[in-house]
Structure formats: structure tokens, C-alpha cells
Amino acid sequence: MTLTETAPDELESHFEATIARHDRIEPRDWMPEGYRRTLVRQIAQHAHSEIIGMQPEGSWITRAPSLRRKAILLAKVQDEAGHGLYLYSAAETLGVSRLELTELLLAGKQKYSSIFNYPTLSYADVGTIGWLVDGAAICNQVPLCRTSYGPYGRAMIRVCKEESFHQRQGYELLTTMVRGTDEQRAMVQESVDRFWWPALMMFGPPDADSPNTAQSMAWGIKRNTNDELRQKFVDMSVPQAEALGVTLPDPELVWNAERGHHDFGQPDWEEFMQGVKGNGPCNAQRMAHRRRAHEDGAWVREAATAYAARQASA
Amino acid sequence: MTLTETAPDELESHFEATIARHDRIEPRDWMPEGYRRTLVRQIAQHAHSEIIGMQPEGSWITRAPSLRRKAILLAKVQDEAGHGLYLYSAAETLGVSRLELTELLLAGKQKYSSIFNYPTLSYADVGTIGWLVDGAAICNQVPLCRTSYGPYGRAMIRVCKEESFHQRQGYELLTTMVRGTDEQRAMVQESVDRFWWPALMMFGPPDADSPNTAQSMAWGIKRNTNDELRQKFVDMSVPQAEALGVTLPDPELVWNAERGHHDFGQPDWEEFMQGVKGNGPCNAQRMAHRRRAHEDGAWVREAATAYAARQASA
Amino acid sequence: AATLAAYALMLGDDALVMSHRVSEWTSNAPDLEDDIALSNIALDLLGQARLLLARAAKADASVVPVLPEGSPAPPEDALAYFREAHDFRNVRLAELDNGDFAEATVRVLLFSVWRLATWERLRASSDHVLAAVAVKGVKELAYHRDYAARWFVTLAQGTQESRARLLVAYDALWPLWPELFDTHEVEAAAAEQGFGVDPGGVREAAEAVLDQVLAAADVPRSEAARRVGVLGRTGRDGMHGEPLSRMLAEMQSVARAHPRGQW
């Protein structure tokens, strides 16, 4: 049976049935245009986040204070490049090339996670990003391993495995630092103070302000709401903070025995929106870095293309 | 009396008479083509040396270890730019523009002093360059204040005044450092070890290997031979080194009561020649820096020209 | 005294950090005259920084980092070389990595127009040292402003390329302009106590000057939005960008390697 022989409504009901069975949609399968578009946007944003996310931590590779930490950090940033690679490949199964997506990013037409518009200001940030930012990413991403689109789900399985390794490494750096000098403990606390609220923002706006969630959940692209995931992250982080001996900077943070969850305050959503609009502390810097690297590499990519063409025709 | 009315031999004898009287040749005066060419080459080389010479010390402006030293160093490097400016202006009176000369430098067709092809490796080098390199420059340059070409001689008067200020500042930095920690004293000695021989090379090859000296002296462009100046520099530096408490790295260096001068060893003239040929430790770096700065500034200079043209025609 | 010290540190750090960035142009400028002019600007600002850091230290010795015993570093150097990035109180405009000459032009223009507007009032400071620093500084800053304004107009009216670069630089730096006029609580207290100037009060005057330059250059006011800080905090709160810590790593390397050194 070829596609042309199948009536549109038959295709659609086949798609709906697959989703309903929690089975995977594969590249060869018919899918609604909206589903495809949503997926491309989400996977691209995710891939871009990995690539832009190399910068804040990458900025400390040349200053890592021990050779062991330098090796760990270098390998981690390398993994982020690898995640970008898997994710762009997943997006390519939907008919868009890595180059196209990169150009959409550079033109400001696609986004990346706003968390990377915050600066890294001390080596403790390398640990905090591992613990809180990768931790939040994992909360967001673990459900995506069961996402309805096959290539995306499989990419996420690899990504999640590595991310949780990174999270443990980040937390381990912090536990080492708090056993060090007073300055180091202060550095860790200051870093956590700075990253706690931005980490909470990583789950996106409150459900009430998140118009696309319902459709994404219906399509099985998303498996939990923003607020559910945020709650899970807070509940997970509180005991980790205690073990570390740091204070989370939220006076409203308290265990609610009735709900069986922690109550907590809201991040500054106005600051979040400014970051999304491009006015965050590092948006301009991140984009300029990416654009420069992309432009500086143009002649190399052209040379590779020309060489490959010559080899093919030889 | 206009030039065309004067017979060539009359012009030449007028020129010779001026030189013989130790009077100054001025831009309006007739001069032999060889004299002009020699002067352009010498003044240009001198100007280029000031500009390239900004790099080795300039490299430490951002790392100067006290704000006072940072101000002194910044002002000194700025003075070098100023010297370049006077000297290019002197050369312009001979009918060559600064841009032409810069392009000859960048094309490798004109030289600068080889001393600047040695790297600066510690902050002590800022002091040593002041003491020894500016000291040697002054020995070379003081006689040039009486050089036969007026604009060059007058430029040299300004340059020499500032250079001797720089020399005192450099020496003062070293005297301060040797009163500091053991590490600082070692730093000073190491720096002197590195710069002593290159400073001796600044006077050029031994007289026996310096074919142009005789003509330059006959024309009153040069007033002393290389070896005379080198001897003067050594005699001057020995007591200064003693006062500083550093050892000059020459086992042959000894007072010769008979000559009334110090005897001393010869620098490695083969290394000198390699530097002249472009193979010194920093030749490539210095030229690349200058070329980059020149190219990066091209659009600015073009804008200034276009703007001036527009203003003139408005 | 704590307020005076904190206030002097803010003004001093602005000058120190901006001076450092401008000094990076030495031997890199488009022409010799500009190399000399930029070194001059760096030197003037460095001079301002030294007086202001010394004033801060004198007003409240507790702001000065404690150095290893036997260190002969004067307070100005202890403050410049032995504080961490988050101790610096400069505005973020001063600390950015350098870009092209258009970026330098716009940055010096914005910085000096703002600082000049503030310092014209600072001349009336009840603190005699600050007043004297301002009297001298106003002349210097007027020169810096005129130099940058001349290049702003020249680049805007020069070639297509120069205009394009100028506009890029202007749009890139404009988001940091509003921060210059935020009133930090230290500045409010300093103004209240008669020795400082509330930057919020000079915005109009500064923008009037800037508008003249924009008009001469035929460049419209940028519409780029304000760059936000981190959790509401910006340079004056010690919240900086990534370039500052990198800049300090270089700037402080020799001094820190020899904390007991004599220089």
C-alpha cells in the first residue's frame, strides 16, 4: 500500500490510533502538519539549547582549577555538542536540515532555553549548572523519552542518560567545594542564589499561561504540564540542598504535609519574559558568539563541500 | 634664484659646503639622491621601530602590577606612538607619505630595529627595556640630534628628551624591584641576562662589517661608528649594573685601564643576522600584529577620507 | 563614611574598568593619532580611578582587602588587584569585551556623555576630594566626549560600511544606556548627604547632549530595549557579565603572583 492510495482520513485515524496506543510515530508514517511543525520547533529549540548551552560552561574550560575538573568539564561540554548532533539528526528525519535550523536560530526565528542567557560568574557555577540546570532539564526530558515521535524519543534516551551523569558530576563538584575553604562555601551559596530562580523558570510559564501545553499533551509530544514538572523538581532539590548545606533563596519554600509537596514562591516572570524577548543579560553575547563561530567556519564548510564534490566526480 | 637657474655642480658644492660647515640641510635645499634615499631609509626604519616597539612593552599594559606602573607604561607606549608620528613627519618632508612607508614595512621592504623581535617575558622586561634598550637607543640617537638633515635632527631632539625620561623610569622600576622579594630580584637578573646581548646588537654589526657607515658619516647623517657607540654604552652600563646589584652576563667584561674602557665579548652575530632576515623569535608575531591592526583600521581611515571629502565639497 | 567609600568605589571602578578596555586599543588603533588619543583617554580614566580608589580607602579602610603580611601595596592597588569580580561596582557598559573601532567610538561616547553629565554636578560635592576630582575630570571627559562625538559623526557620514558598523555598535550598546541612570541606594544616600550625584537626575541633560550628536550624525535614537540584570541586579550591585572575570584574571595576574612585591 502506498501513501497515494490511502485516503486522508484513513491516515489520520491511523495516526490517532498510534498515539492512543502510546506507540511511536516514525519518519515514514503520515502525520498532521501541526504535529510535524510542533515537533520541529521543539526539537530544534532543544538542539539549539544544547549548542548555545556550551558557552556558559565552556567559558570556564580554560580556567578550570584542577586538571581533573578540566577533563570533566571539557567532556561535558563535548557531550552537549553530541546532544546537539543527535537532536539535529532527529529533526532532519522531519525534513529540515541542520544548516536551515542553524540559520533560523541565527536569524532570531527560533529560540533556545533562556537559562543560557544567564552569565557564569565563578567556577561554582559549573557545579550549580550541573546540579540545578541539568537537574531541571532531566525533569523536563525524562518524560520525553516516551514522546510519541520515535527518533526524538530515542535521542532523548541517550541525552537523558548523559545528563544524569552530568548532574551527578555537578553535584559532586559542589559537595567537594563546600568541604573546602570559607570562600568556596560562599561561592557555592552565591551561585545557588543566582541559579535557583532561573532553574525554576526552565519549566516554562505557569500552566495557566501556557497555551500550547494541551495540544502537545494530546499529541503525546509532552507528557506532563509545566507546573507538575516544576513541583517535582522542587521536591527533588530540597533534600539535595540540605545535604549540601546550602540555602535555597526562597522564603516561601516550605513542606506542605497536606499536599505531600513543597510550597514555593514564583520566579520573576517579567525577567523571564525579557530573556525570551532577547533582553536577558547574555542573549546578545550568546548569539554573537554563535554567529561569529558560524561565519568563521563558513569557508571551512565550503571547502569540505567542494572537496567532497571533487572526490565524488573523480 | 630658482632651482632651474642653478647648475647641478653649483647645487652640489652648496650642499657639500653646508655639510662641511655642520649646518643643516632643509627640505627646500637641493640634495643628492643618495643622501635623500639614505635618509628616507634611516628615518623610516627609525619610525617603524617606534611603532613596532610599542608591542613588546604594550603587551604588559593590561598586566602592570600596580596602577602607578600601569600609568607610566601606558604613557611610555603612547610616547613611542608620538615618536613614530614625528619621524614619519620628518620623512614626509622628503616626499614619502606615512602610508607608503607603512606599506613598505608591511611588505617586508623596510626594516625596524631587531631588538623588538625579542619577546617580553616578565614585568622586569619593562624595566630592562627602559634601562638597556632605551639606553642603547639614546647612545645611538643623541648624535643624531646634530644630524645634517634639519627635520630629522629636530625630531631627534624631542625623541631623545623623552627617551632619557623613559630610561630613568625603566631603571627606577628595576631599582624598586630589586628592593622587593627574592623572586623579583631573580626576575630582574633573568631579564638582564636576556636583554644584555640584544642591546649590544642594537649598535649594528662591528665597523669592519658595516659597509654604509663611511658614506653616512661623510654626509653627516651618522656621527659615530657602531663600535664607538657600543663602547660608550658598555662603559655607561657597567656602573649602573653595579648600582643595581645585577651581573651583566659577559665573562669577558673587564675594565681595561690602558684603554680607559671596558673590554667585552661579542654578541652572537649569527642570531642577529637571523633576526634581520626575519627568523627571530618574534618577527612573524610583530608583523602579523601590525598587519592586522593596519587592516582592521582600513575601513576607519576610508571613512575619515570620505567624510573629509564630503565636508570639503559641501 | 561607609557610604562615601562605597560611592567613591563605584565611580572609581567605572574609571578603572573602562580605562582597561580603552588601554587594550594601544598599538591596535586605526591610525597613530587615534592610538595616541585612546591611550590618553585610558590614562585620564586611570588617573581618575586612582584618586577615587584612594578616596574610598581613606573614607573607610574596611573596604580595602587585607593582603598578606609584608605586602607594600598601597590601598589603590589592594583595591584594584585583590578584589574579585563581584566586589567591583562598575556599570556593565564599561566591562564589555572590545569590538571594532565603531564599538569603541560608541562606548566612549555613551560613557563620557553620561559621566560628564554626572560630574558637572559632582563639582559641587561637599567632599572636597570628590569635588576636586570632578573639576579636573570634567575637562578630561569633555575631551573624551568630543573625540568620540567627532568619530561618531565621521563614521555615520563616512562610507556605507562605516555607517553600517556604527549602527550595529550603537544598537548593541544602547541596551546598557538605561542602567547608567538607575539610582542605586548608595547613590541615593550619597546625593542625600550632599557629596554625591543621583544619576537618575542627569538623564535628561545627558540625552540632550547625545541627541545633538545623533542629529549631527543623522542617526535616529535606537529602539533597542534595555538589557535586564540577574534577579534585578546589575553592575552597581556587583552583578557583572562574563567578560569582567576574564579581564581581571589578566589584569591581576602579576600582582597576585607577587603579593609581597615592590613595584
Next chain:
Amino acid sequence: AATLAAYALMLGDDALVMSHRVSEWTSNAPDLEDDIALSNIALDLLGQARLLLARAAKADASVVPVLPEGSPAPPEDALAYFREAHDFRNVRLAELDNGDFAEATVRVLLFSVWRLATWERLRASSDHVLAAVAVKGVKELAYHRDYAARWFVTLAQGTQESRARLLVAYDALWPLWPELFDTHEVEAAAAEQGFGVDPGGVREAAEAVLDQVLAAADVPRSEAARRVGVLGRTGRDGMHGEPLSRMLAEMQSVARAHPRGQW
């Protein structure tokens, strides 16, 4: 033991400094695959550096800088973060500031062809640690060489621009090639004592490999002359260029700010 330590430091410093330069490419490479490959090369070299610095410290503890009491830094970190530029024994090729991707290609090619030629023999070292490091390193270096050789040919045979850039980079780096094969007295003694390799003895083998790459790329052997040192001294003697001290200022900044830190 002093010779073994000095020899291990030379090999370790080569790897450490080169790794640092290559690591600066992370997030800056022309494409993701190259970003990953260059990070890999940096990681491999960093791994070699750690083993070699540790070996040096074990062979002769007196090479390790003395840190403030209470510092928990292991010897590899004391060596990496608390030596001055003139204590480093790397060849100058490793320390140069990065240029464009052609520069990186040529630099990795020259470095790994040379190192591989040496390390193939080092596998027979009488020192079991060095021998083991070499066995592992040879595989890594062969990958680095192949990666760089592939790009060398691609760039040489790609576009006009890529060929021009490659040739510029090749001519710029070639003057540092002869230094790689100079026999330092430590290396002579190490070879004599059976645990080291005299680099002078591998030049022919290295150039034979390089010639294959040049031939595939249709690039003639460069005629650029050797870069001399200072008073006859080069990297192996601790005589470096200006970029190294700047690189170390950055690399060592955090470690030195916290000499008693736990990381």
C-alpha cells in the same frame, strides 16, 4: 630520577599546553563534528599530561612547587597551576595563540606527526609508566594525526580560499618544526639511560609521514626558515614566546586565587 622527572615534564608540558590551545576551540569550531573531534584531541592530550606530570612528581618530588600549607592540590595540579612560564618545558609550537581553522589543522598535524614518531619508540621505554603512557598515547595520536591530515588534504584541495589559508598557516608554522627535533641534554640523557627517546633520531621517520600528507594535498615542502630562539634557547630550555605567560595567567587564575581550595 632528576632526568626522568625533567624528561616527563617536557612530554607532559607539551601535552598540557597543546591541550589548552586545542580546548579553546570548544564551541568555536566550523561544525559540530569538528567541535567534538577537537574536544576529543584536547581531552586525550590532557589525559597524557596528567599521567606525565604525575610521573615527574613521583620520580623527583623536588620538581613540584611548594604550595601554602593546607593546600590539598595533587602534584599534577601543583605543577600545572603553580609554575611560572619559564618553568614550562614545552616546545614553542604548542603555545602559540590560536589562529584560524587552517592554523589548527596544520598545528595538530605537525604536533601529532612528531609526537607519534617519538612515542612509537617510547613504547619501549625502560620506565614502565612511560611505556604504558606511550602505548595508549600512540593510538590517540594516530587518530589526531589522521583527523588533521584529512583536513589538511581537504583544505588544500577544497576552494581557492581554503588552499590559500592552508598555505599561509603551513608557512607560518613550519619555522617551528626543526625545534621539535632538537636534542635537549635532558632528552639525550633520557635516551642514553633507556627510558627516553632522542627526538633527533625520529626526524626522518616524521618527515616521511608528513611528505605523504603533503603529496596527497599537492603541497610542496615549505621553504620557510627555522625560527631561532633567544640566546640559543627555546621552549625545552624554558624560553618561550609572549603568548604562554598570557595563557597561564588565564589558566591559573582560579587555582591561584584559591591555593587552599578543594576542587
